Amino acid sequence: MxxxxxxxxxxxxxxxxxxxxxxxxxxxxxxxxxxxxxxxxxxxxxxxxxxxxxxxxxxxxxxxxxxxxLAAPVDSDTEVWAAGVTYTVSREARMEESEQSADVYEQVYDAERPELFFKAVGWRVSGPGEAVGVRADSTWDVPEPELAVVCAASGEIVGATVCNDVSSRSIEGENPLYLPQAKVYRGSCAIGPWIRLAEGVGDLLTLGIEAAIERDGGPLWKGDTTTARLHRTPAELADWLFRGDDFPRGAVLSTGTSAVPGPEVTLEAGDRVVIDIEGIGRLANPVLRGKAGFGR
Structure with a gap:
C-alpha cells in the first residue's frame, strides 16, 4: 500500500x-x-x-x-502478544464452538487473571495489503478485528494500531489446548496501517471497530463493535503482560475481539478482510490458504 x-x-x-x-x-x-x-x-x-x-x-x-x-509497523524481532475472551461476545462464541470445554471460557472471562498468549514475531506479521492466511488443515477460519496497543519497555502504552488475529475456530473448538495451533501459524497475524500515537488516538475505550469480509468483489460478512465493551482495559492487560516478563524492545499487545462471524462464515482463499478502527485507520488484507504462498 x-x-x-x-x-x-x-x-x-x-x-x-x-x-x-x-x-x-x-x-x-x-x-x-x-x-x-x-x-x-x-x-x-x-x-x-x-x-x-x-x-x-x-x-x-x-x-x-x-x-x-507502508510496511507492517513492527521490527523483525518485535513480539506480538494477544488477549482472549475480553468481550462478552467472544466468551459466548468460544463457549459455542467448544461445548465440552465451555466452562473454561466462562471462568477466564470472570477471573482476575486474563488469557494472554504469544501471537507472532515481527517477521511473520503481514502489513497493509499483504496476505493473511488460513491453515490448510482447518475447516472454520475467521478474522478477529482487534485494537492493539504498543507498549514501551516500561510497560507504558505509547500508541495503538489495528490487528487482525486470524484464527482457526475448528481447531481451537476441538480442544482448547490446541490454541497455539489455532492462533500461531504462517499468515495468522496482520498489523497496520501504522501506529497512532497516544496524543492522536484519544481515549482507547471509546473507539468504534468495523470489519468486513469481501468475496468475489462483494460483501460476505460485516460486523461492528466498540472498545467500550471491553471487559478489561488495555492498561490492565498490559500490566498483566509485563508482570512476569521483560520486553527490552517493547511489545505489541492485541486486546481481543468482539466482532465475531457466525458458524456460517469461514475465510477462503481469495477473500479480502477489511478492518477499520476509529481514530486509527484501515487495515485490508487478501487471504491465502496454507503456508506455501508465503515463501520462506
Missing part, C-alpha cells in the same frame, strides 16, 4: 517498506513529516519509557512530504 505522507493524520508513526524487507521509520506531526535516523527501529524507540519514546520522535529530522510504501 502506497500513500503520501501529507495524507496521513498527525501523531502517526509509520514504517516505510524498503528493498529487501528493510524499514525506514517516519513520524507525521502537525508540522509535517520527520524521519528517524539510520539504524533506529521500533525496538530502539520502545527501549525506554514513554518520555524517552517521545524524546526520540522529537529528535527526528524534518523531511518533505513524499509517497511511501
Amino acid at each position: 502506497t500513500i503520501d505522507t501529507s495524507a496521513i493524520p498527525p501523531y502517526t508513526l509509520i514504517a516505510e517498506g524498503l528493498e529487501g524487507g528493510a524499514r525506514r521509520w517516519l513520524v507525521v506531526t502537525p508540522d509535517g513529516a520527520r524521519e528517524l535516523g539510520e539504524g533506529v527501529g521500533l525496538g530502539e524507540l520502545l527501549g525506554g519509557d514513554a518520555e524517552a519514546f517521545r524524546a526520540a520522535l522529537a529528535a527526528a529530522r524534518p523531511v518533505p512530504h513524499r509517497a511511501v510504501r
Whole structure:
C-alpha cells in the first residue's frame, strides 16, 4: 500500500517498506513529516519509557512530504502478544464452538487473571495489503478485528494500531489446548496501517471497530463493535503482560475481539478482510490458504 505522507493524520508513526524487507521509520506531526535516523527501529524507540519514546520522535529530522510504501509497523524481532475472551461476545462464541470445554471460557472471562498468549514475531506479521492466511488443515477460519496497543519497555502504552488475529475456530473448538495451533501459524497475524500515537488516538475505550469480509468483489460478512465493551482495559492487560516478563524492545499487545462471524462464515482463499478502527485507520488484507504462498 502506497500513500503520501501529507495524507496521513498527525501523531502517526509509520514504517516505510524498503528493498529487501528493510524499514525506514517516519513520524507525521502537525508540522509535517520527520524521519528517524539510520539504524533506529521500533525496538530502539520502545527501549525506554514513554518520555524517552517521545524524546526520540522529537529528535527526528524534518523531511518533505513524499509517497511511501507502508510496511507492517513492527521490527523483525518485535513480539506480538494477544488477549482472549475480553468481550462478552467472544466468551459466548468460544463457549459455542467448544461445548465440552465451555466452562473454561466462562471462568477466564470472570477471573482476575486474563488469557494472554504469544501471537507472532515481527517477521511473520503481514502489513497493509499483504496476505493473511488460513491453515490448510482447518475447516472454520475467521478474522478477529482487534485494537492493539504498543507498549514501551516500561510497560507504558505509547500508541495503538489495528490487528487482525486470524484464527482457526475448528481447531481451537476441538480442544482448547490446541490454541497455539489455532492462533500461531504462517499468515495468522496482520498489523497496520501504522501506529497512532497516544496524543492522536484519544481515549482507547471509546473507539468504534468495523470489519468486513469481501468475496468475489462483494460483501460476505460485516460486523461492528466498540472498545467500550471491553471487559478489561488495555492498561490492565498490559500490566498483566509485563508482570512476569521483560520486553527490552517493547511489545505489541492485541486486546481481543468482539466482532465475531457466525458458524456460517469461514475465510477462503481469495477473500479480502477489511478492518477499520476509529481514530486509527484501515487495515485490508487478501487471504491465502496454507503456508506455501508465503515463501520462506
